[in-house]
Amino acid sequence: MIDNKYIVIPIMTGTYKDATVTILNSTFQVKNESAKSYPAPDFGSWLVEQIYDVNKFLADARGFYVFFKKKFYCPSCSTQLDPGLRKPVETVYELKFRGFDPFTIKIVFPSVGCPKCGKVCGIDMNGSPGYDVSAAILQAFETEHIKP
Numbered sequence: 001m002i003d004n005k006y007i008v009i010p011i012m013t014g015t016y017k018d019a020t021v022t023i024l025n026s027t028f029q030v031k032n033e034s035a036k037s038y039p040a041p042d043f044g045s046w047l048v049e050q051i052y053d054v055n056k057f058l059a060d061a062r063g064f065y066v067f068f069k070k071k072f073y074c075p076s077c078s079t080q081l082d083p084g085l086r087k088p089v090e091t092v093y094e095l096k097f098r099g100f101d102p103f104t105i106k107i108v109f110p111s112v113g114c115p116k117c118g119k120v121c122g123i124d125m126n127g128s129p130g131y132d133v134s135a136a137i138l139q140a141f142e143t144e145h146i147k148p
């Protein structure tokens with residue numbers, strides 16, 4: 001609790017296509033009785049960076065999308081992954097945004113466990129990697145009427 005302009009939302013969930021995202025105990029700003037916003041304007045870009053860059057949620061996809069079958073590799077050890085083995089897996093991250101209390105994000109997404117290092121790698125088969133997960137996050141925010 002930083003001051004009374006902030007609120008901790010215990011749980012919110014959003015789903016988009018194959019992605020389901022649950023966010024637990026995250027802090028947001030209260031503007032007035034019906035409007036909430038991110039704890040800071042850059043929270044959205046920070047969250048995306050945490051998921052894809054810091055925690056490397058998605059497998060690396062290589063290859064020309066249109067002409068050849070795309071190949072997927074573990075972002076930790078570069079082992080090739082078999083997208084035919086993907087199944088919905090829940091990945092959980094504990095994140096801390098600046099001076100706010102830590103929160104939890106759970107992402108259920110079609111994934112493959114790396115046969116070499118064991119990292120769970122999300123496999124995004126469509127043309128814009130991460131789109132479904134990002135859309136599910138926005139859906140979760142919308143359930144609580146949170147705007148950037």
Ligand SMILES: [Zn+2]
Pocket residue numbers: 074075076077078079114115116117118119
């Ligand atoms: Zn690996």
